[in-house]
């Protein structure tokens with residue numbers, strides 16, 4: 471079902487104690503002052519998942535991993551499986567973030583396995599896509615994002631596709647303070663929704679939550695979220711400050 475979602479991606483930040491404190495602060499603020507119809511998600515490091523899931527009110531705040539193993543279990547030293555993630559109380563997994571694609575060479579083939587395992591375990595993938603600056607400057611961002619989707623989540627059945635969340639994050643806007651304009655974000659999210667309608671059907675497209683990510687802040691969230699195809703945000707830096715994160719949640 472199409473929902474408004476504001477998801478924090480803490481990336482590789484916070485010690486366990488800092489993470490628990492931040493999660494408690496967010497949970498309390500959301501309980502006191504948070505918009506009731508917004509799904510709030512905290513994407514924490516693996517090491518924090520279980521503690522954060524215990525620290526927050528899970529009826530108001532959901533917990534997400536930022537990655538998962540591409541295999542269900544076995545001899546894969548250092549990997550964290552989807553069932554391990556699920557056992558912590560987390561219900562979302564961020565997949566295909568551009569930082570993982572770039573620094574850890576995550577391919578469409580690997581992502582397909584991760585998406586399938588996440589769905590099989592009943593967790594919700596937040597599937598990230600988005601182009602680099604050179605692609606935007608060449609004007610080929612639509613073709614690039616289309617290919618990312620075609621190589622991965624467009625392989626899903628209609629039923630499974632209906633369970634995922636998409637996050638469009640232009641790489642040039644991540645951590646740069648250079649956010650996409652609300653029009654640029656709206657144009658891409660509308661394009662993605664049209665692709666979904668063509669691949670599946672209008673109903674699935676209308677029901678899919680599509681988020682924008684990239685230098686989203688209390689200053690620009692309202693303008694971004696007022697666009698018809700933007701169903702929320704995937705928030706990096708601003709999710710590390712509870713007050714800023716709450717302001718973004720309440721930007722609707």
Ligand code: 13P
Nearest residue numbers: 479644645684685706707
């Ligand atoms: P920033 O909000 O720090 O630009 O990060 C966006 C992001 O990558 C969220 O996944």
